Amino acid sequence: MIDGGLQAIHLQYLAFGALWTICLSLIAFVGGSIAGGLVALARISPNRLVRWAAIAWIQLIQGTPLLVVLFLSYFGLSIAGLELPALVAAGIAMVVYVSAYLGEIWRGCIEAVPRTQWEAAECLAMSRTQRMRLVILPQAVRIATPPTVGFMVQIVKNTSLASIVGFVELVRSGQLINNPIFQPFQVYLLIAAFYFALCYPLSVWSRRLERRLLVGKA
Secondary structure, three states: OOOHHHHHHHHHHHHHHHHHHHHHHHHHHHHHHHHHHHHHHHHOOOOHHHHHHHHHHHHHHHOOOHHHHHHHHHHHHHHOOOOOOHHHHHHHHHHHHHHHHHHHHHHHHHHHOOHHHHHHHHHOOOOHHHHHHHHHHHHHHHHHHHHHHHHHHHHHHHHHHHHHHOOOOHHHHHHHHHHHHOOHHHHHHHHHHHHHHHHHHHHHHHHHHHHHHHHHHO
16 A cells, blocks of 8 residues: 555646646647637638648548647657657647647638628628628637637547657656556546546536527527
8 A cells, every 4th residue: 555645746746747738738729729710711711722721631630540640740750850849749739630620610610600790791891801800700709619618628638648759747647656556546546537627617618608609699
């Protein structure tokens, strides 16, 4: 058995790993949001080449496992001569992954804005940029908020795959703790508890936003 002092150290180490999980999640969400916004706008661009490039990007990334993207980001770039820290490589992979999914989610939300709103903006002789900035995007943001918050849960959970490239987040912290003490049930139960504490508030928030959106439409 492990004495109370060691157990406290292990909990602190898991908490430290959870902080790095949060850090990587924020990097993925912020970077993925910026890239995803560009992908969404490219997806509805009047330029056919831009649209097809966005479609190709989405299909390529969504059709590739995140684990493979992580390997390419860490090992592939290092073979090409670009040595990156595990956090940077994992962050790049997560941003690439998130951009494809958020881009498609937000594209659907932009197109979910009633067509009458587009036509009304055209009747006011607004340019395409003005229509998007002043009329369409404010309404699309409201529609997109619940699914975006819901997708944040997937981002948090998918950071666990970053352990494969040596990034010490929550799962990797648990693996390092379990190696010397060999108590996998206790260690991974604690990991599950940490993930639940991170993801459950986001899930509740997403459901509340969905209900608020439905009430607003009623």
